[in-house]
Amino acid sequence: MTAYLITSVSVVGAAPTDLLIRDGVVAEVGPGLTAPDATVVDGTGLVALPGLVDLHTHLREPGREDAETVESGSRAAALGGYTAVCAMANTSPVADTAGVVEQVWRLGREASLVDVQPIGAVTVGLAGERLAELGAMADSAARVRIFSDDGHCVADPKLMRRALEYVKAFDGIIAQHAEEPRLTEGAQMHEGEVSTRLGLIGWPAVAEEAIIARDVLLTEHVGSRLHVCHVSTAGSVEVLRQAKARGVRVTAEVTPHHLLLTDERAESYDPVFKVNPPLRTASDVTALRAALADGVIDVIATDHAPHSVEDKECEWAYARPGMLGLETALSIALDVLGPEWDLIAERMSRTPARIAGLTGHGADPAPGVPANLTLIDPAARRTIEPAELASRSRNTPYARMTLPGRIVATFLRGEPTVLDGKAVK
Template sequence: MSTYLLKSVRPLGGDPTDLLLRDGRIAEVGTGLDAAGASVVDGDGLVALPGLVDLHTHLREPGREDAETVETGTLAAALGGFTAVHAMANTDPVADTAGVVEQVWRLGRRAGWVDVRPVGAVTVGLAGERLAELGAMADSAAGVRVFSDDGHCVWDAVLMRRALEYVKAFDGVVAQHAQEPRLTAGAQMHEGELSGVLGLQGWPAVAEEAIVARDVLLAGHVGSRLHVCHVSTAGSVEILRWARSRGVDVTAEVTPHHLLLTDERVRGYDPVFKVNPPLRTADDVAAVREALADGTIDVVATDHAPHTVEDKDCEWAAAAMGMTGLETALSVVQEAMVDTGLLDWAGVARVLSSAPARIGRVAGQGRPLQVGEPANVVLVDPAARRRIDPATMATQGRNSPYAGTELPGRVVATFHRGHATVLDGAPASPRPAGDEEVDR
């Protein structure tokens, strides 16, 4: 394995120090370190964070390789500072069996850019009618611990209860896409004054909040872990606070775009801003920012959703929902949370690394930058500014809502178990296949 000496980096934005990465782990931490034969990285002015972990990534493979592949999606993740991602189950075929989740896991190992942890479907075919092979997926080589029908809500309360009961046996978690389907049939954007002005059918906040309320009650009743995907409304935040005050084991995520963008972006009918859940109001954005800062919302998860040009660049009603996010997530969090004083860099490490690793039960990820820990490290230049050009991104999806926008921060280097996947802001090389996994 390669040896790297990271000189004068600032762990979690603190005082400058050196990090020596050797044999896939952090070998030494201190000032004035030296190591014969080590590749030296000048980290002056760079913030060092534990490798980022995404709880919510759509890699599209198998079945929609025209939109994304495990190879392109995980390269995009590495360029964004991630060293692990959770691949959502809405592939074709759906990841609802041990065979399919193992296929995704092996594709991730072969690509080598990041660790890929498959998310298993809760129900067969995401149809919401009967439970998928939860136990078999948990016992597979992929070791699935997160289960979600994301893109579809597990709307049947009895089925949701059974899923929550089932996953307790192997310390799993059900990640709910909170959307009451009967309240959102045909919905196009957030329901409010603007939806009326634009003539687009509204997507009411209560459609999310009703499911969040039901499911925290179910989770509390059966004593199981619940995770709420892409929280987007102030009302959902209040329900989460209520549930936590009563000891319910519930965690939640917010996407970068729900931290920064509002429904005002829809005025031009640009389908790049069509997303599920929809962009909400400025009050909702303020509420989810506050909730992320105070820990009511645990993590930022990208909900990276690449689409083909044909599926996205068309009239609003026909356009697919979703945005890319892996290569811009850290910059958006800096813009929305760090540069506004709501989070420091230690807080960024919490919401983008340690908390998602804990929720997803990902060994070796989200660990402190200390001697003996796996060398999953990202170096960030917080003083940099960059203009976003989707055409230059590694993801196959060109549906970034930040095209032409200037954002702060730049990922300079990413180290995946001590191997440099990104150097000087550009792809270096994937982790060689067959390397020992130091975190298992």
């Protein structure tokens, strides 16, 4: 295993120092380090962060390898500064058995670009009718701890209660896609002034808020753990704020696109801006940013959702919802939060690693810590060109936008997956 000496780098925004990586761990931290056998990486002007961890990634394999594979999605993640991603269950076949989650887990190990942790489905086939093999998935080689029907809400409250009770036995988590389906039938975008003007059926904020409120009460009653996916409204923030004040074991995520974009983007009728939950209003964006800063929202998660050209480049009504996110998330965080490195590390690495139980991830570079880290150049600016992305899909909402920051290197257990901004393999 090659040793690496990263010189004059700022660790999570601190004064420049040197990092020596050897045998998969950070061996030494301090100024003026020497290691004749090490490959030197000039860290001047760079910031070292713990490797990013994404709680919400769609890798599409098995079943939709035309849109993404575990390998291509892992490469995109590494280029975005990630060392671990949690792969959602809405594949084909659905990841609702030990066999499927183990397949995804093994594909991640074979790619060796990031650690791929499968998320298991809550219900069989995501149909919302009966619980999937939660225990078998938890006991499998993949050691699943988070379960989600993302893309579908577990709408039946009795079934949701049973799921929360089941995973409590092994301290698992139910991650809910909060959407009351009877309030969003036929919805195309956020319900508001813009949807009225465009003549599109609206997706009301209350459809999200009502499910979160219900699930918070169920979680409090059961004493289990709930994670709320892609929070998008100011009302949801207030429900979560009250729940946390009562000590309910609930965590929540927000996506980069809900921190930056608004429903006004739908005026272009460009399906790249169609997403579920939909882009909301400027006041929602403001509330989400504030909640992220004060900890009501725990993490930034990408909801990386690649789609083929046929599924995205068509009429708005027929387009599949979803956006790419892995290769741009850190830049959006830097744009929204500024160079608040400790906050970025907390929301994009430490906390998501803790929620997912990913040992070895989410730790700041320090002696003895596994060398899972990323180096970013905060002074760089880059224009996003879809054709240059590592994902097999091109549905980025940031096409031709100029964003701050550039990932220079990513290390997974001491081995580089990205060097000089390029994937190593």
